[in-house]
Amino acid sequence: MEASPISQHSILLPIAVSELGAAFKKFNNNAFRLELLPAYKVPSETDAFADFLAGREKPSGFNEGWNTILRESRDRNAQIHRVRLLEEETPYINFEIEWAYKTNLIHGEVIRKTTRQNLEEAAATNGLLFLKDFWMFDESAVFVMNYDFFGRFCGVMAAPDDLIPIFKGFSDEIRRSSQELA
Numbered sequence: 001m002e003a004s005p006i007s008q009h010s011i012l013l014p015i016a017v018s019e020l021g022a023a024f025k026k027f028n029n030n031a032f033r034l035e036l037l038p039a040y041k042v043p044s045e046t047d048a049f050a051d052f053l054a055g056r057e058k059p060s061g062f063n064e065g066w067n068t069i070l071r072e073s074r075d076r077n078a079q080i081h082r083v084r085l086l087e088e089e090t091p092y093i094n095f096e097i098e099w100a101y102k103t104n105l106i107h108g109e110v111i112r113k114t115t116r117q118n119l120e121e122a123a124a125t126n127g128l129l130f131l132k133d134f135w136m137f138d139e140s141a142v143f144v145m146n147y148d149f150f151g152r153f154c155g156v157m158a159a160p161d162d163l164i165p166i167f168k169g170f171s172d173e174i175r176r177s178s179q180e181l182a
Helices: 005-010 017-026 043-053 064-075 091-106 116-126 161-177
Strands: 013-015 030-035 079-085 110-114 134-137 141-147 153-158
Touching: 013 017, 017 064, 017 134, 017 141, 017 153, 030 161, 043 091, 064 079, 064 091, 079 091, 079 161, 091 110, 110 161, 116 161, 134 161, 141 161
Parallel strands: 030 079, 079 110
Antiparallel strands: 013 153, 030 134, 134 141, 141 153
C-alpha cells in the first residue's frame, strides 16, 4: 500500500511538551526549526505583540528565555537553524523579525527564509508527505508541532526513527534553497 499524507502523519506519536523542552538541553550539534504559520498565538507574547503594534519600544528582557537557550547552545558549539516561510509579511512576522529574530541572530541563531514553492519541492523530492512546523535535533529526533487554525499551540508529536531520514533530507534541501534573513 502506498504511503499517503494521512498514513505518514498517523504514525507520529503524541508526547509530553517537556520532552521537547529537554531536547534543547541535550542536543550536541544542531537543531533545526521549520516555521510555516503567518502568526502564532503564544500567550507569553500577547502583551509584547500588542506593544509592538502600538509602536512601543521592546521591553528589556523580551525573549530572554530563548536567548539563554541560544547562548547555552553556542557555548557548547551547537548551532540552531530556523527556516521561516516568508512570502508576505504579516504584522506578526514583522514582530518576530524586529523583536525576536534580530536579537536571535546576535546570539548565534541562523535564520533563513523560504517560499511555499521551495517547501513543496523539497517535500516532494524527499518524500515528506505533509508540511507542518517541526524541530529536529542532531538529525536523530524530530518533534512535529501541532497548532490550531488560529496559531495556538495544541501539542507535539515525535516522529518514529524511520521518518527521520525524510525530515533530514527535507531540512538539508530547504536550508540550501532558502535565503538569509536580511
